[in-house]
Amino acid sequence: MHELFDAVWTIASHDILWREVVGNGFGLGSAIGGMRRRVWAWPVGIVGNVLLFTVFLGAVFQTPQARDLYGQAGRQVFFIVVSVYGWARWSQARARGRAHGDRDAPAVVPRWAGRRGWIQLISIGVVGTVTFAYVFQALGSWGPWADAWIFTGSFLATYGMARGWIEFWLIWIAVDAVGVPLLFMAGYYPSAALYLVYGGVVIWGFAVWWRQTARTPPADGNGELPQQPLLLAE
Template identity: 25%
Template sequence: METWAHIFLEQVKATSLLEWLAVLLGVAEVLLARANKVALYPTGIAATLISIYLLLNAHLFAESALNVYYVVMSVYGWYHWVKKRNEPPVKVSFATRQEWIITLLISFVGWGLLYILLVKYTPSTVPIMDAWVSSTAWAGMWLLARRKVENWVLLNVSNLFAIPLLFHKHLVMFSVLTLILFIVAIFGYVDWRKIAKGEKA
């Protein structure tokens, strides 16, 4: 226990200012998402751009690619939420059967494709975990952009595996951030479920 605590403290001390900034922006993003505020997107884009740089340095190539995807999906989500001025924003709702099929395809087909790419074209030492964390997060972000309640479930599957992966790669504050995101996502799911049930009623 003392050894783990020592390693954790040493990694906290070694955390760069850029990583701290990315973590703070990431916390702000998830709190805005839980509150159902569209401002989550510009905040998230800023956090993501910093994260891409840091993850590339840590040789987490699939997570870096995931963050590029986050930027694209954030722009798409931002537009999808706001749409045109004279149109109402998209409402929170539950995923349909077709959306679940797409979600599962993104998760499992994406996992396989990313794994192959990591093994063949990168020096990744954690291709299975890196690919799984990224593919499930891809699926979660797709659902988030469409304002589906289940986005929180997929994002938390990704978070659960990302916590030890990031710690292993000495990105300790990213690991702590992911733990915070995991907890907030539980509350986000509960809140969005209430909203969706209200909209349905």
């Protein structure tokens, strides 16, 4: 197990942890599952979060990069917490849909966050980024301000996904725009490359969810499935 945990892949004289590659692979699978509104997206994402937590505490776990990105590591913990919430929420919504005769019911009906939702997102985004930037700076994080936005934005995007808000895809785009340069500069090349792939998946997912709003009846205030069966095409 120790050898498997520390297994590396050397490319152009750079040592890359296999668990960084595998962890990001689970993350990509979770993103695709989220786009398709499948409940399994949440447990798959949790596995990736656990692996990546050990990757981004580079100095603690003695990774080849040996750099601690506290925001990147800390957000994995938040991902797990919010993913449990999203997993339960989507499971309940899917069960209600199936109870009303739709065996292929998706776990959530996409909707816009609305004015109240945007106020929540912007307020938490600004306060969270500023607060965690100072926290990460005090802890010695590498790139504290970028790390703070990645941390805060990732939390908001995951929460928005759990609520079924279409805007969560846009937040992911903003996170990727900051995360790719930071990870490349810090030497986390697999994660940076996967962020670029995520960018394409995120844009695709945004288009899929946006189109879906025109094909389904409006959801209630909690983003839950309507009480009538839906005929949805994936």
